[in-house]
Amino acid sequence: xDRQSVYTTRTFTSTFDDSTDTRIQLQEQLETFILNFRLxxxxxxxxxxxxxxxxxxxxxxxxxxxLISYNEELAHKLSSEPAEIIxxxxxxxxxxxxxxxxxxxxxxxxxxxxxLLHTDAEEVSIRNxxxxxxxxxxxxxxxxxxxxxxxxxxxxxxxxxxxxQHTSTIPVLGGFSGVSLPRQCSRSRVxxxxxxxxxxDPYFVxxxxxxxxxxxxxxxxxxxxxxxxxxxxRHVLISADRYLTNRVVPGSRCTIMGIxxxxxxxxxxxxxxxAVAIRTPYLRAVGIQTSLDQAAKGHAAYTDxxxxxxxxxxxxxxxxxxxxxxxxxxxxxxxxxxxxxxxxLLGGSKKILPDGMRLRGDINVLLLGDPGxxxxxxxxxxxxxxPIAIYTSGKGSSAAGLTxxxxxxxxxxxxxxxxxxxxxxxxxVVCIDEFDKMxxxxxxxxxxxMEQQTxxxxxxxxxxxxxARTSVLAAANxxxxxxxxxxxxxxxxxxxxxxxxxxxxxxxxxxxHSREKDETMARHVLGLHTDGRGAEEMTETEISVDKMRRxxxxxxxxxxxxxxxxxxxxxSSHFVSIRRQVHAAEMEANTRSSIPITVxxxxxxxxxxxSLAKLTLSPIATEAHVDEAIRLFLCSTMDAxxxxxxxxxxxxxxxxxxxxxxxxRRLPIGWSTSLATLRREMVEGKGYxxxxxxxxxxxxxxxxxxxFRNQGSQVYRNGA
Numbered sequence: 001x002d003r004q005s006v007y008t009t010r011t012f013t014s015t016f017d018d019s020t021d022t023r024i025q026l027q028e029q030l031e032t033f034i035l036n037f038r039l040x041x042x043x044x045x046x047x048x049x050x051x052x053x054x055x056x057x058x059x060x061x062x063x064x065x066x067l068i069s070y071n072e073e074l075a076h077k078l079s080s081e082p083a084e085i086i087x088x089x090x091x092x093x094x095x096x097x098x099x100x101x102x103x104x105x106x107x108x109x110x111x112x113x114x115x116l117l118h119t120d121a122e123e124v125s126i127r128n129x130x131x132x133x134x135x136x137x138x139x140x141x142x143x144x145x146x147x148x149x150x151x152x153x154x155x156x157x158x159x160x161x162x163x164x165q166h167t168s169t170i171p172v173l174g175g176f177s178g179v180s181l182p183r184q185c186s187r188s189r190v191x192x193x194x195x196x197x198x199x200x201d202p203y204f205v206x207x208x209x210x211x212x213x214x215x216x217x218x219x220x221x222x223x224x225x226x227x228x229x230x231x232x233x234r235h236v237l238i239s240a241d242r243y244l245t246n247r248v249v250p251g252s253r254c255t256i257m258g259i260x261x262x263x264x265x266x267x268x269x270x271x272x273x274x275a276v277a278i279r280t281p282y283l284r285a286v287g288i289q290t291s292l293d294q295a296a297k298g299h300a301a302y303t304d305x306x307x308x309x310x311x312x313x314x315x316x317x318x319x320x321x322x323x324x325x326x327x328x329x330x331x332x333x334x335x336x337x338x339x340x341x342x343x344x345l346l347g348g349s350k351k352i353l354p355d356g357m358r359l360r361g362d363i364n365v366l367l368l369g370d371p372g373x374x375x376x377x378x379x380x381x382x383x384x385x386x387p388i389a390i391y392t393s394g395k396g397s398s399a400a401g402l403t404x405x406x407x408x409x410x411x412x413x414x415x416x417x418x419x420x421x422x423x424x425x426x427x428x429v430v431c432i433d434e435f436d437k438m439x440x441x442x443x444x445x446x447x448x449x450m451e452q453q454t455x456x457x458x459x460x461x462x463x464x465x466x467x468a469r470t471s472v473l474a475a476a477n478x479x480x481x482x483x484x485x486x487x488x489x490x491x492x493x494x495x496x497x498x499x500x501x502x503x504x505x506x507x508x509x510x511x512x513h514s515r516e517k518d519e520t521m522a523r524h525v526l527g528l529h530t531d532g533r534g535a536e537e538m539t540e541t542e543i544s545v546d547k548m549r550r551x552x553x554x555x556x557x558x559x560x561x562x563x564x565x566x567x568x569x570x571x572s573s574h575f576v577s578i579r580r581q582v583h584a585a586e587m588e589a590n591t592r593s594s595i596p597i598t599v600x601x602x603x604x605x606x607x608x609x610x611s612l613a614k615l616t617l618s619p620i621a622t623e624a625h626v627d628e629a630i631r632l633f634l635c636s637t638m639d640a641x642x643x644x645x646x647x648x649x650x651x652x653x654x655x656x657x658x659x660x661x662x663x664x665r666r667l668p669i670g671w672s673t674s675l676a677t678l679r680r681e682m683v684e685g686k687g688y689x690x691x692x693x694x695x696x697x698x699x700x701x702x703x704x705x706x707x708f709r710n711q712g713s714q715v716y717r718n719g720a
Contacts, residue, residue, distance in 0.1 A: 023088060026077070030092040033070050034060070035099070046100065053097050058111050059243045060093050061287070064119035079137045082259045086286065089115045114242045117257050117287040126222050126234045129281065133260045140283065141226075141255045143424055144248045145235065146219035146407070146416045153241065154179075158209035161185045163198040167206070175239045175284040176263035181205075216245040218285075220256060224390055224424065240285040247288045250404075251423040251466060253388070257287035302554060310554050313543075314617040320628075323615065326543045328381040331374045332524040336635050340365050340505045341378065343632070344429065344471050345386055345552050346614045348607030349560040360453050362471040363607050364502060366435070368493060368640075369509025370482050375475035379431040382473055385545055387553050388428025390421045394438035394476075397421070399445035402430075403468075406460045415460045422449045422468040435476035436494055443499060446472070450502040451600075474503075483510055489594045489640055501596045504604030505636040561613035563606065567626045571609070574630055575602045582641060595641045604637075605629050659688050659696040664705070672709065672716035 034045045049060050068075040078085045093113035102108035123141045124133065157170045159181060166187040172179045185198035221235040238256055240247070248254055262279035302310075313319065320339070327338040343363055350361030367375045383391040392402070402420045409416055421430055435443075449455050449468040456465045478484070478492040489508075493500070500506065543551070563571070582597045608629035613621035659682060666681070667673065682688045697715070700706045707716045 027088045027092050029074055030089050031096055034096045037066060037070050049097050050100050053101055059114040059116055061116040064117055082137045086115055118289055125226055126236050129260055138260050139257050142220040143223050143253050144218055144250050145221045145418050146250055148217040150214050150216050150245050152212040153215040154210050154212050156211040158206045159203040160206050161198055161202040163202050175261050176282055213242050214245045215241045237282040238285050244285050244288055250417055251419040251426045252290050254288055254290040256285050258283035258285045310551055322542055326548050328378050330528055331377055332521055337507050343608050343611040346555055346611040348610035363504045364450055364472040366503040366506045367475045367509055370511040373509040373511055376433050379433055379475055382429055383431050385549055386429040387549055388425055390425040391431045392421050394432055394434035399442040403445050403455045404457055404466055406462055415462055422470055423466050425470045426467050427469055429471045429473055432474045435474040493594060497596045501598050501600050506640045507636045508640045555614050559614045559617050561610045561619055561621045563621045567621055567623050570623055570626050593641055605633050608632055655692040656695045659692050667717040669717055672714050675713055675715055
């Protein structure tokens with residue numbers, strides 16, 4: 001204005017025309033992207049549209065990184081204003097399909113298309129969704145804890161006036177947004193209309209002429225491993241429509257791409273007038289990637305260098321021992337238990353037989369033993385090392401918390417299922433500590449999950465079956481808190497045989513006292529406490545936990561070994577000999593073994609063999625693998641069975657108790673007598689068996705009640 005010139009300004013801004021122009025331009029740009037984008041002479045989206053349309057599925061799955069490489073400005077617009085761009089994108093898809101399928105027929109009818117998006121951009125956790133992300137595209141990982149039944153949502157309502165039959169249509173936005181019918185008839189608003197006005201609220205909905213789409217509401221919760229300690233996991237509602245419905249079930253882990261939107265919940269409408277502007281957030285899904293989809297596209301998850309490194313690792317001759325040492329390196333010893341846990345993390349091959357029967361591939365391990373033998377530490381390590389793991393303690397777990405609970409939706413008053421620990425850890429490991437402190441009725445709830453790998457539910461009118469394909473790693477104490485050598489396993493172990501037969505390996509961990517072992521252990525523990533190093537082994541292992549986890553996942557996804565004929569022959573003959581041995585021991589002791597050896601145990605050895613073959617990425621399990629599997633089985637379950645083989649029958653135990661009290665009466669404190677005299681008195685004079693006398697003397701000696709002197713010929717009674 002300071003310059004000496006004519007000053008002009010625009011008075012009428014043609015914003016409307018501009019915006020329609022830019023919209024048309026955007027749609028044209030999107031069309032050219034769909035038709036012209038190619039990867040190595042492959043027209044990706046053109047081919048995808050054609051295939052889907054021929055299958056009568058009208059959607060297109062677009063990778064945002066392709067759009068970024070094609071036109072960065074478009075991609076930025078899409079992520080910052082998705083609500084504007086996505087309808088244009090869908091219109092462009094419809095136009096492109098029309099051009100591909102009916103290039104010469106302009107009047108051909110094609111249904112509306114749906115745009116699905118996926119990307120490798122960084123994820124936003126549910127607790128980081130804030131006001132800055134509203135109305136933008138976000139990518140949220142989580143675990144589905146509830147999925148509603150499918151409902152129909154109107155996209156266009158056809159309404160008619162009761163009084164004058166005037167009809168009109170109202171468009172409805174997607175997501176949770178509703179619509180309210182007009183209060184007045186639009187015909188009565190026409191000026192100079194002689195007919196009398198229609199009354200208020202004249203419209204009713206004509207359902208048969210309206211248009212609907214499928215909609216499903218999903219409840220997504222933070223994955224348990226991403227929740228900060230001491231916090232409750234957050235959840236968010238997700239509205240999925242059309243081709244995104246019925247993609248996920250409770251318990252499945254997925255990453256959801258969606259528009260972060262807000263809606264007015266029923267609660268806030270009726271609340272005080274102060275909360276007018278408060279809205280509840282939700283996500284409008286535009287893409288759902290489940291972990292199964294990612295596993296199917298698994299080649300992208302590993303880089304070529306990483307695969308090369310894994311292949312080199314699998315060829316190492318000492319890989320088995322190195323991997324076993326990498327499991328809980330700060331815990332001293334327990335080599336066989338660590339090897340068993342390695343097998344559990346890998347798992348065998350699951351099989352579906354021609355008649356539809358499933359055989360599980362997951363390995364279950366029970367650690368039963370004295371306090372202070374690092375059982376819980378091993379469980380805690382497995383929770384960190386397994387790709388999917390849930391840690392729970394027996395006392396704090398109920399049957400519903402482990403399997404599934406029926407909840408009632410606050411708004412719709414409908415019942416729905418929420419998965420428990422076994423369902424949420426589908427495809428991973430459940431670590432149950434203090435397994436013996438669980439109530440019996442709660443422990444029964446996981447019987448089915450451990451063998452059939454499903455959880456069937458029939459409560460509150462809901463009958464369904466959920467997947468629980470998990471391995472169980474349980475830790476328990478014996479009945480008396482410590483393992484009593486003088487009693488048979490049946491008297492030490494407080495579990496029913498039904499649950500024991502479902503464990504592939506049962507380790508009895510004893511805290512044995514020997515000077516050398518105690519010294520080494522003390523050095524190791526003090527070394528950890530002073531400078532973070534163990535006694536003889538460094539706690540920094542060759543393979544980091546993260547790398548080990550990735551390698552184990554790689555083995556699980558790429559390899560499903562089968563037994564060679566020689567290996568299966570060896571297994572079957574070995575199983576027969578084990579059964580014969582157990583049967584002989586049962587006949588001798590005149591009682592049934594408390595740890596059963598059934599066909600399940602044969603399957604267990606098969607699974608362990610397959611997991612050992614899987615570790616070296618070999619497709620065939622050989623005899624060497626079978627030998628190691630049998631060795632592991634012998635030093636775990638069979639060792640537990642044989643713990644009680646020298647304990648004798650119940651009659652013998654009763655006789656031993658009688659001899660014990662007789663000996664205490666016969667020998668006052670501080671007295672001694674010769675062993676030959678005692679034997680003569682007890683065996684010949686009172687008719688006890690020599691076996692019972694020897695056992696009683698051994699027990700009393702262990703308890704330090706008596707001592708042997710003069711090379712074992714004199715028996716001296718201590719003050720204890």
